[in-house]
Amino acid sequence: MKPRYVIIGASAAGSSAAETLRRHDPNAQITVVSDEKITYSKPLLSYYLAGKLGEEQLFFRSPDFYERYGIEKIHARAVGLRPEKSTVELSNGQKLHYDKLLLATGAAPRFPKVEGIQRDGVFGLRKLEDAQGILARLPKTKRAVVLGGGLVGLKAAAALKERGVAVTVLIDSPHALSQMLDESSARIFEKIFEQNGVAIRTRAKPVAVLGTKEKIEGVQLASGEVFPCDVIVVGKGVDPSVELLEGTRIRRDYGVLVDDYLRTSVENIYAAGDVAQARDVLRGEPWINALWPCAVEQGRVAALNMLEKKAAYRGSMRMNSVQFFGVPVISAGLAVLTPGPLGGRPGEHDETLESRPAPGIYRKIFLKDDTIVGFVLVGDVPIEAAGVLRILMERRVNVASIKEELLELGPDLGRLLPLIVENKERFVEREFQELVHTVGV
Amino acid sequence: MERLFCDPRRCVGCRACEIACAVEHTPSKDLFVSVLNGELGPPRRRVQALGAQPYRVAIGGVVLSLGCHHCDPAPCVDACITGAMHKEDGQTVCDTDKCVGCWMCVMSCPYGAITPKVKALKCDLCPDRKDKVGRSRYACVEACPTEALFAGTFEEFQRVLAEPISAGWEGAR
Numbered sequence: 001m002k003p004r005y006v007i008i009g010a011s012a013a014g015s016s017a018a019e020t021l022r023r024h025d026p027n028a029q030i031t032v033v034s035d036e037k038i039t040y041s042k043p044l045l046s047y048y049l050a051g052k053l054g055e056e057q058l059f060f061r062s063p064d065f066y067e068r069y070g071i072e073k074i075h076a077r078a079v080g081l082r083p084e085k086s087t088v089e090l091s092n093g094q095k096l097h098y099d100k101l102l103l104a105t106g107a108a109p110r111f112p113k114v115e116g117i118q119r120d121g122v123f124g125l126r127k128l129e130d131a132q133g134i135l136a137r138l139p140k141t142k143r144a145v146v147l148g149g150g151l152v153g154l155k156a157a158a159a160l161k162e163r164g165v166a167v168t169v170l171i172d173s174p175h176a177l178s179q180m181l182d183e184s185s186a187r188i189f190e191k192i193f194e195q196n197g198v199a200i201r202t203r204a205k206p207v208a209v210l211g212t213k214e215k216i217e218g219v220q221l222a223s224g225e226v227f228p229c230d231v232i233v234v235g236k237g238v239d240p241s242v243e244l245l246e247g248t249r250i251r252r253d254y255g256v257l258v259d260d261y262l263r264t265s266v267e268n269i270y271a272a273g274d275v276a277q278a279r280d281v282l283r284g285e286p287w288i289n290a291l292w293p294c295a296v297e298q299g300r301v302a303a304l305n306m307l308e309k310k311a312a313y314r315g316s317m318r319m320n321s322v323q324f325f326g327v328p329v330i331s332a333g334l335a336v337l338t339p340g341p342l343g344g345r346p347g348e349h350d351e352t353l354e355s356r357p358a359p360g361i362y363r364k365i366f367l368k369d370d371t372i373v374g375f376v377l378v379g380d381v382p383i384e385a386a387g388v389l390r391i392l393m394e395r396r397v398n399v400a401s402i403k404e405e406l407l408e409l410g411p412d413l414g415r416l417l418p419l420i421v422e423n424k425e426r427f428v429e430r431e432f433q434e435l436v437h438t439v440g441v
Numbered sequence: 442m443e444r445l446f447c448d449p450r451r452c453v454g455c456r457a458c459e460i461a462c463a464v465e466h467t468p469s470k471d472l473f474v475s476v477l478n479g480e481l482g483p484p485r486r487r488v489q490a491l492g493a494q495p496y497r498v499a500i501g502g503v504v505l506s507l508g509c510h511h512c513d514p515a516p517c518v519d520a521c522i523t524g525a526m527h528k529e530d531g532q533t534v535c536d537t538d539k540c541v542g543c544w545m546c547v548m549s550c551p552y553g554a555i556t557p558k559v560k561a562l563k564c565d566l567c568p569d570r571k572d573k574v575g576r577s578r579y580a581c582v583e584a585c586p587t588e589a590l591f592a593g594t595f596e597e598f599q600r601v602l603a604e605p606i607s608a609g610w611e612g613a614r
Contacts, residue, residue: 016519043522047541057539060524293520293549300514321544328557330548383544384553391551413507413552414489431510431552434595438602439449439503 002029005306006088006096008078008244009104010034011042012292013273015061016299017102017306022069024307031096032066033088035077036127039065043292045131046152050159058128078105081244083266100268100306103245103256104299107238107274107290112147116209121216122232125156134160137231141165145219145229147206149176151322153235154189157198158324160233168227169193170204170219179237180320180331185362185376189324196325201227238290240275253277255288260312262302270306272298279315281394282333282348282373289316319390321383327360330386333374333393334366349373355407363407365389370400382410392416395426442531445486445564445579446598447506450606451589452488454504459484461584462508465567483556485509485564486581506581506590509533509554509564517546517555517563526561535561 005021007014010032021030040058047053066073074096080089081101088096109124111117121137123130142165146157149171157167169176175186176193190200204221209232211217218228240255251257251265255277262270262278272278273295280287294316304311319332334348349366356362361381366374372393377383388409392399397419399406405415417439420427424436460472462484467475475481486508515533518526525539526546535546537560547555556562567579577583582590591598 041522041524043543044541053541057523060522292522293516293545296519297514300519319548321548323542323544328544330544332548383547383557384550384555386544386548387550387555388553390548410553412487412489414503414505417503417505429512430595431512434446434510437599438446439505 002027003099004029004031004097005100005102006098007032007102007104008034008088009102009106009273009275010036010039010073011104011106011273012060012295013106013276013299013302014102014104015039015065016296017104017272017303018066018071019061019069020300020303021307022071024304024309029072030070031072031074033074033076033078033090033096035075035091037075038063038128040128041292042126045125045128046155046159048128049125049131049134049156050162052162055128078244081248083248083250083269086268098268100270102299102302102306103264103269103271103275104273104295105241105244105275107240109152109234110237110239111234112206112236114206114208116211116216117234119209119211119216120214121211121230122209122234124234125152126238134231134233138163138165141230143168143227143229144231144233145170145227147219147232147234148236149173149200149202150179150235150237151177151320153233154193154324155322156233156235157193158196160231161196161198165231166197168199168201168229170206170221170227171200171202172205174202176200176202177331179318181329181376182364185329185331185364185378188360188362188378189327189329192325192327238274240277240288240290242275253286257286260315261305261310262298262313263305270302272302278313280317281315281396282317287316289318291316291319293319314394317394321386327379328383329376329378330383331374331376332386332390333372353403353407365406367399367403370398370403371396372399372406385409385412388413388416392419395423397423397426442511443566443592443594444511445508445566445582446591446593446595448589448591448598448601448606449503449505451587452504452506453587453589454488454490455586456488457584457586458486458506458581458590459488461580462486462564465569465580466562466565470569483558483562485556485562486554506585507552507554508581509550510552511564511566516549516551517561520545520549532566533563534565535563537561 041060044058077091109126144160144165144167146153146169157169160167175183177186206219207222208220218226220226256271258271258276258278274290277286277288301311301313321330349368351367353365361379364376464472467480488506490504511533523539525536540560544557547557
C-alpha cells in the first residue's frame with residue numbers, strides 16, 4: 001500500500017514539504033489541502049500592492065507545480081481533525097484518510113480589539129484577496145491609515161504611498177519596527193518614512209474605527225484625536241492558525257508545539273511554518289519565528305521525518321531583510337529588547353558593539369558571553385556580512401578572538417576560517433567540511 | 442556535480458579570477474570595452490585572506506578564492522520569497538528576472554557569496570561558456586595563472602590536494 005501524506009496549507013511550508021516528499025518517494029500519494037485557489041508568495045503582496053509586480057509574478061512555484069510533481073491539490077478548508085481515526089474533514093464534505101499529516105496552516109493577521117474594526121474598508125495584508133480589496137478601493141482612496149509599525153505595516157504604508165495615497169502610520173509602541181530594530185536604528189527609518197511623505201505617529205493607541213456600515217471615516221485615538229481615512233490596513237502581527245486543533249490532544253502553547261523532528265504530541269501528525277512552535281536556537285525554547293526561510297526549512301525537515309528519514313531540526317531564529325525607500329536593513333537574533341509576546345527580554349545580551357561611520361549608516365552587534373545574539377545592519381554597508389554574522393550566531397561560536405573586527409566585517413569568510421576550523425564540529429555541512437579539509441592541506 | 446575549488450597552496454591572491462569573473466558577466470566580455478562602457482559589475486567570487494597580508498601570504502596564512510558553494514540544501518534557496526533562487530541539476534541559480542532585491546538570500550548565505558546589486562548576483566557557473574571544455578569552461582579557472590582554481594567534483598579535488606606541489610611553488614609563496 002502506498003502511504004498517504006496529507007498536507008494542510010500550500011504556502012512556504014506546505015509546498016516545501018510536498019516537494020520534498022515527492023523527491024524522496026516517487027510513489028507516495030500526496031494531497032495538499034488549501035483554502036486558497038492559487039499558491040503565491042505572501043511576502044510579495046506589498047510589491048503587488050505597490051504595483052511593482054503583477055498577479056502572475058507572485059507565484060514562487062511554477063503554476064504547473066502540482067501537476068508536474070503528481071500532487072493532488074484540493075481547494076477546500078480543513079474543518080475537522082480526528083487523530084484517533086486518522087482523518088481530516090474538509091469544508092466540501094470530503095473526508096481524507098492520512099498515514100502522515102502535516103499541519104502547515106500558517107497564521108492570520110491579529111486585529112486590535114477596537115470598536116468598528118470589523119467595518120468594510122479595514123484590511124490585513126496577508127492574503128491576495130486583502131491586497132485585491134485594497135486595490136479595488138484605491139480610486140476612491142485619498143487617505144489611508146496603517147495600524148501597526150511592524151514590517152507588514154510599513155511595507156503596506158510604503159506601497160500605498162507609491163500609489164499616491166496620503167498615509168499615516170499609527171504605532172502603539174514607542175518606536176517603529178519594535179520587533180526588529182532597536183530604538184536608534186528604528187529612528188533612522190522613521191525619518192526616512194517622514195522624508196518620503198509618510199506620517200509616523202508613535203505611542204498612538206487607536207480606540208475606534210469611525211464611520212458607517214458602508215464607509216469608514218477615520219481612526220480615533222485614546223486621546224480623542226481623529227485621523228480621517230478611506231481605507232485602513234492592519235499590520236499588527238499574526239497569530240498561528242490553530243482552529244483545527246480544537247478538541248484534539250495535540251499540545252500547543254502559542255502555536256502547535258513540535259519536537260526537534262517537528263512531530264506534534266500526537267502520533268503521525270507533524271507541524272511546520274508559522275503555525276509551528278519549534279526550537280529557537282538563541283532562546284533554547286520553542287518559539288515561533290513566522291518567517292519565510294524558517295517555514296521552507298521546517299517544511300522540508302518535517303517531510304523528511306514523515307518519510308522516516310530521521311532529520312533533526314537545528315532550530316530557527318528571528319531574521320529579516322527588507323528595504324524601505326531604497327535603504328536596506330537586515331536584523332537578526334535578539335536585537336530588540338521590547339518585551340512582548342514575540343519580543344526580547346532583558347539580559348539577553350551583555351555587550352553591544354556599535355558603529356555609525358556616516359549618517360544613515362549603522363551597525364550594531366549584540367553579544368552575550370562573547371557569542372553573537374543579535375545584529376542590525378542599516379544603510380549602505382556591505383550587507384553580505386549579514387550572512388557571515390548570522391552563521392556565527394546560529395552556530396553559537398565564541399567570537400572573542402575577532403571581536404575588534406566584527407563591526408568592520410565584510411563578506412569575508414576568510415577572516416572566519418580559523419573560527420570555523422576551531423569549531424568544525426558545529427559546521428557539519430558538506431560544504432564547510434570541504435573548506436576545513438582544503439585549508440588544512 | 443562539477444563545482445569550483447581553490448587550492449590554498451597555489452593561490453597567491455592575485456585576484457585575476459575576480460577580474461575575469463566580472464568581465465565574463467558583461468555584454469562585451471572584454472575588459473577594456475567593459476571598463477570604457479562602465480559595464481563592469483562586481484565579481485561573483487572574491488579572494489579572501491586568512492592572515493595579516495592579503496596579497497602575500499604571511500607565515501601560516503592562507504589566501505583563497507571563494508564563491509558560491511552550490512550548497513544542498515541551499516539556505517539562499519530556502520530564503521527566496523520569489524522562487525528566483527533555485528536549484529537546477531545541483532547548481533544554485535538565480536533567475537534575475539524574478540529577483541525583487543529583498544536580500545533575504547544575502548542574509549542567509551553563510552559564505553557571503555551573494556552580492557546585492559539591484560538583483561542578487563552570484564556565481565552562475567558561466568552559462569555562456571557551456572560549449573567550452575577544459576580550463577576554459579569557467580572564466581575564473583581559465584584566468585588563474587597558478588592553476589589554483591579547479592573545476593570538478595570534491596573527490597577529484599581531494600586527489601589534487603593529495604599530490605605534493607613542486608618546490609618552486611613554495612618559493613613563489
